[in-house]
Amino acid sequence: MLDLEFMRLAFAAGAIVGVLAPAVGFFLVQREMSLIGDGIGHVAFAGVAAGYLLGISPVWTALAAALIGAGGIEWLRARRQAAGDQALAIVFYTGIAGGVVLISAAGALNANLFSYLFGSILTVTGSDLVVIAVLGIGALVVLAVLMRALIAVSLDEDGARVAGLPVPVLNGVISMLAALTIGVSMRIVGILLIAALMVLPVIAAQRVAWSLRSTIGLSICFGLLSVLVGLTVSYYANLPPGGTIVLAGTAVFLATSTVEALRR
Amino acid sequence: MPLALELDGVDFAYGQGPAVLTDVDLRVAEGEFVAIAGPNGGGKTTLLRLALGLERPTRGAVLLFGEAARTFGARTKIGYLAQRTKIGVHAPATVREVVEAGRAALRPVGRLRRDDHAAVEEALERVGMHELAGRRLSTLSGGQQQRAFIAKALAAHPSLLVLDEPTTGVDVAAQDALGALLHRLHEELGVTILYVSHEFGAVERFVQRLVLVRERIVFDGPPSQLPGLWHDPSHTHA
Numbered sequence: 203m204l205d206l207e208f209m210r211l212a213f214a215a216g217a218i219v220g221v222l223a224p225a226v227g228f229f230l231v232q233r234e235m236s237l238i239g240d241g242i243g244h245v246a247f248a249g250v251a252a253g254y255l256l257g258i259s260p261v262w263t264a265l266a267a268a269l270i271g272a273g274g275i276e277w278l279r280a281r282r283q284a285a286g287d288q289a290l291a292i293v294f295y296t297g298i299a300g301g302v303v304l305i306s307a308a309g310a311l312n313a314n315l316f317s318y319l320f321g322s323i324l325t326v327t328g329s330d331l332v333v334i335a336v337l338g339i340g341a342l343v344v345l346a347v348l349m350r351a352l353i354a355v356s357l358d359e360d361g362a363r364v365a366g367l368p369v370p371v372l373n374g375v376i377s378m379l380a381a382l383t384i385g386v387s388m389r390i391v392g393i394l395l396i397a398a399l400m401v402l403p404v405i406a407a408q409r410v411a412w413s414l415r416s417t418i419g420l421s422i423c424f425g426l427l428s429v430l431v432g433l434t435v436s437y438y439a440n441l442p443p444g445g446t447i448v449l450a451g452t453a454v455f456l457a458t459s460t461v462e463a464l465r466r
Numbered sequence: 467m468p469l470a471l472e473l474d475g476v477d478f479a480y481g482q483g484p485a486v487l488t489d490v491d492l493r494v495a496e497g498e499f500v501a502i503a504g505p506n507g508g509g510k511t512t513l514l515r516l517a518l519g520l521e522r523p524t525r526g527a528v529l530l531f532g533e534a535a536r537t538f539g540a541r542t543k544i545g546y547l548a549q550r551t552k553i554g555v556h557a558p559a560t561v562r563e564v565v566e567a568g569r570a571a572l573r574p575v576g577r578l579r580r581d582d583h584a585a586v587e588e589a590l591e592r593v594g595m596h597e598l599a600g601r602r603l604s605t606l607s608g609g610q611q612q613r614a615f616i617a618k619a620l621a622a623h624p625s626l627l628v629l630d631e632p633t634t635g636v637d638v639a640a641q642d643a644l645g646a647l648l649h650r651l652h653e654e655l656g657v658t659i660l661y662v663s664h665e666f667g668a669v670e671r672f673v674q675r676l677v678l679v680r681e682r683i684v685f686d687g688p689p690s691q692l693p694g695l696w697h698d699p700s701h702t703h704a
């Protein structure tokens with residue numbers, strides 16, 4: 203399997219995605235915004251469609267759309283124009299509707315589109331990998347540097363505000379990192395399923411973790427495991443990797459739930 | 467003494483709602499220990515949120531250490547425990563991790579240093595939670611959780627400590643310990659304390675000033691001068 207160039211690229215990109223998605227997802231889950239990834243993913247779908255229509259690489263238009271969508275959700279939330287889940291619903295439906303309209307206008311309802319929605323192990327090129335590595339590692343560095351401040355905000359937003367942490371900026375950073383993660387992970391997991399990879403490993407880790415620190419560590423291990431298992435199954439069974447990766451994540455969740463139940 | 471907090475002719479309502487506070491004037495000098503009481507919905511929590519710059523008054527001015535509260539800079543001077551906090555109870559945070567978050571504004575990036583760790587351990591010690599520091603918050607009782615949140619408010623060594631009903635669900639022994647702790651912080655370190663509660667048993671002996679809030683400030687003075695008229699069930703007076 204690893205003799206094949208495209209599989210080596212898929213595994214390298216997948217490893218970065220497997221680490222990054224749960225690391226960012228941890229903060230979404232703590233802020234009780236587990237579904238924000240889905241909202242942003244649907245906006246990214248509109249971005250892919252816009253890429254087809256404009257004849258630009260959909261990766262870039264999807265990333266741009268994801269960043270705008272994330273900004274929109276955060277803006278609605280921060281101005282208390284709408285409760286968190288309502289802000290999400292507005293962005294979510296606008297994204298999917300816009301995507302469908304744009305896709306039809308571009309006449310692009312085809313197999314290639316399918317690979318954006320559910321991922322593909324065949325499509326990661328060498329230059330894709332460079333982009334994924336640079337953006338992914340950059341995002342991880344930002345997370346590592348701001349870790350304590352981000353944790354303080356997600357534990358206690360008012361407390362952090364009183365203590366003088368720049369709460370709106372830190373919330374914006376999390377949303378932007380979520381958008382970036384979706385843009386970076388799109389080729390492997392697909393925009394309709396990437397949000398699951400941000401959330402499932404974290405929920406699984408919370409079942410068995412003994413602290414915040416261990417939750418983050420375990421989330422990353424589970425995310426990586428899901429991607430590696432999912433890609434392998436995808437290769438041998440000739441299935442889209444997005445589905446197999448997320449189902450591997452579900453299996454991890456069931457395993458940790460069992461461990462938790464047995465401990466009681 | 468310079469003023470730690472000043473509210474000047476403050477009115478407040480949430481959005482288009484009814485008046486919550488009307489014409490509130492309050493001056494708290496540095497080093498004062500002020501208890502705030504009043505009925506449910508009287509506006510105590512709102513008063514604290516205004517004082518901390520979390521809400522914007524509809525009319526009037528709020529100053530923290532002489533600066534506008536909304537844009538006050540030296541915020542690490544403030545320790546705040548919100549009412550009915552549930553910090554980290556849904557996350558798998560340990561007691562120590564919650565208290566460490568109290569140092570985050572002082573050291574937002576980079577590793578925690580030795581003095582940060584020392585401050586965290588000291589705060590845990592002060593509230594008697596040292597032994598339980600490694601436990602997940604969600605596995606502790608409500609009173610133990612509350613003590614962890616108090617430790618978080620203490621971790622940055624604040625010079626203004628704002629506590630909104632910190633003794634909710636805390637047993638009498640721990641209330642007395644908290645009262646003694648606040649007294650020590652006040653006496654030894656000159657910490658300014660704003661303390662909202664319905665039960666002043668624990669701090670009764672220590673507070674010099676009681677403020678009763680019922681939309682307006684209806685009493686402001688030493689607890690001993692509280693007119694019988696204002697005795698209400700929300701204020702148990704030993």
Ligand SMILES: Nc1ncnc2c1ncn2[C@@H]1O[C@H](COP(=O)(O)OP(=O)(O)OP(=O)(O)O)[C@@H](O)[C@H]1O
Nearest residue numbers: 480483486504505506507508509510511512513549
């Ligand atoms: N976020 C909010 N939005 C709208 N109204 C609010 C909000 N918070 C409080 N209020 C209203 O403001 C009034 C004062 O509330 P506040 O929480 O300040 O009272 P309190 O004195 O702290 O009461 P308690 O003893 O129950 O804690 C109440 O009538 C309440 O209904």
Ligand SMILES: [Mg+2]
Nearest residue numbers: 510511512549
């Ligand atoms: Mg209150």
